[in-house]
Every structure is written in structure tokens, then in C-alpha cells.
Amino acid sequence: MIYFSIDKDKMGLLSAKKSMHHAIMTWGGIALIGQWLFSAYIFILYAMPLVLGITKQAELVSPTSGYDASGSVQSAVFFGHIIPAIILAISGLFQLIPQMRKRFVHFHRWNGRIFFTLGLGLRLSNLGAMGITLNGLLIPIAVILAWKYAVSQQFAQHRRFAVHSFLLVNGVWTFRLYLMGWYMLNQGKNGNTSTLDGPVDIFFSFACYLLPMLVAELYFWAVRQTLERVKWLITGLFILGSGITLLGIVAAFIMMWYPRVNKILMLIG
Numbered sequence: 001m002i003y004f005s006i007d008k009d010k011m012g013l014l015s016a017k018k019s020m021h022h023a024i025m026t027w028g029g030i031a032l033i034g035q036w037l038f039s040a041y042i043f044i045l046y047a048m049p050l051v052l053g054i055t056k057q058a059e060l061v062s063p064t065s066g067y068d069a070s071g072s073v074q075s076a077v078f079f080g081h082i083i084p085a086i087i088l089a090i091s092g093l094f095q096l097i098p099q100m101r102k103r104f105v106h107f108h109r110w111n112g113r114i115f116f117t118l119g120l121g122l123r124l125s126n127l128g129a130m131g132i133t134l135n136g137l138l139i140p141i142a143v144i145l146a147w148k149y150a151v152s153q154q155f156a157q158h159r160r161f162a163v164h165s166f167l168l169v170n171g172v173w174t175f176r177l178y179l180m181g182w183y184m185l186n187q188g189k190n191g192n193t194s195t196l197d198g199p200v201d202i203f204f205s206f207a208c209y210l211l212p213m214l215v216a217e218l219y220f221w222a223v224r225q226t227l228e229r230v231k232w233l234i235t236g237l238f239i240l241g242s243g244i245t246l247l248g249i250v251a252a253f254i255m256m257w258y259p260r261v262n263k264i265l266m267l268i269g
Contacts, residue, residue, distance in 0.1 A: 016231035020222065023238035030242050034249035038173065041257040044264055054267055061263045112150070112162070115169070131205025135171040138209070142168050163216050171209035176256075177248025178204045184251035215241060 049058035142165040149158035167174075182200060183189065191200030215237050222234040 016228045016235070020219075020231045020235045020238070023235045023242070024219070027238050027242040027245060030245050030249065034177070034245065034252075035170075035173070037249065037253060037257060041261055044261045048268065049264060052268060058264060058267065061260050061267075115165075131202060131208070131210075132172060132175065134206070135168055135209050139165070139168045160216075160220055164213055167212045167216060168209050174212065174248075175204055175208035177245060177252055178208055180251035180255055181244065181248040183255065184247065212241070 045058070045061065049055050142161050146158055146161035146165050149155070149161060179192070179201070182192070182204070189198075192198045193201060196205070215234075218237065219234050222230050225231070
């Protein structure tokens, strides 16, 4: 009976650990799809009209200013922000996939250097919210620590701060998902303003990176624990996070990405 009890406990712990791993991979897969959809949205909205010479017509669809092909300083700054955003969205999650780290070491290193460099360059946002400003201030701290631990080959700490760097760099992206998901649930604004300084806007401006970072820290803590229920708790948190991320992606696609992309494709057609 004693040996059976020990084996059962080990099996339960392995099952909880495996479930936690699958929940994390599910969230990662959903986030990857969302980021690549966002990359396609940015490419079609800004790059294609520039290549095809229809920027004047596309300006009516663009939600931002400074978008033209004049070669002015304003347009250079604009595209200097947009192009790195596309690269970050495409490459970021590759850094968190264990198989990529193990099988493609050189790619992981160079992709990480590019991600960290671009992340530092894009640390300031134009949303004007206090939470997003703090997000921008935390990015260089996390990036520098991730880089420092990578150089000193302290890989456990490197992975920890690399995850935080990823979450911070993608804070504005997550903010948009939270906002669109909130709009969909409420069928419109509720606690929001046009200048993004309503109570819900301010909450999301902090929550878009602090909540994911808290869950990440709980995961790193759970990995060190031997209690089965701890790992099941983190599994539940990642399942909840996957649902929130999926809701935000669907809402952003329906309410923002698809309508604008469709207008651009109609201009091209």
C-alpha cells in the first residue's frame, strides 16, 4: 500500500506538471496567432499602400497620423516605429519556445538580440496613459537584466527576465486586446473615454503587463513546488489567460483589424 501511494502521488504530480505545460503551450499558440494576425494587419494597412502608391487613399483608413510617402521626417519616424513593430510581433514568441532554444541556438541568440534592441527602441508609447508610461520605463530594466544573465550564462534568470521583457514589450498590444475584448463584452464603451483616461482605461493600462508578469512569476514559483494543487492552480490561470487572450484577438479582428484591412483590399482591387 505504501509503494502504491508513492507511485500515485508521483503520477498525480507528473499529470499536473504536464497539464500546466499544455496550458502554457495553448496560451502561447493563441498569442502567436494573434501576433501574426496583427503583423499581417500592419503590413497590409501600411506597407502595401506604400509599395502600390496609394498612400493618399489609405490615409483615410489609417488610424494614425504621419502616414505618407513624402520622405519627410514625420513619415520616417512613423515607419521607423511600424517596421520594428512588425518584426517584434513575428519574432518575439520564438524566444519562449524551448524547442527553438535547444535546436536552433544561433537563431535564438540573434533573434533575441534583435528583439531586445528593437524593444528598447520602442519603449515609449503615444497612448499617454500612466500605466503605459511605467511599462515603457520597465522595458529597459527587464531587457538589460535578461541580456546580463544571458552573457553570464545564468540561464534560469535569463529566461525569467526574457519572459518579462516579452510581456513588457507587448504591453501595448495586450492593452488593445483587453480594450477590444471589453468593448465586445459590453457592446460598447463602459468606463472608457475617447482619450483613454477613463477608470477602465487606466486599469487596463497597468493590467496589460502587470497581470501577465504576475502570472509568469507564479509559474516560476510553481515549477519549484512539489504540491500537485499548486501546479493545477497555475494551469487554471493559464487556461483563463488563454480565454481572455482569445477573446481579445477575436474582438480586435472583428472590430478593428478586418474592417480596415478589407477597406485597403478594396482600394487595391
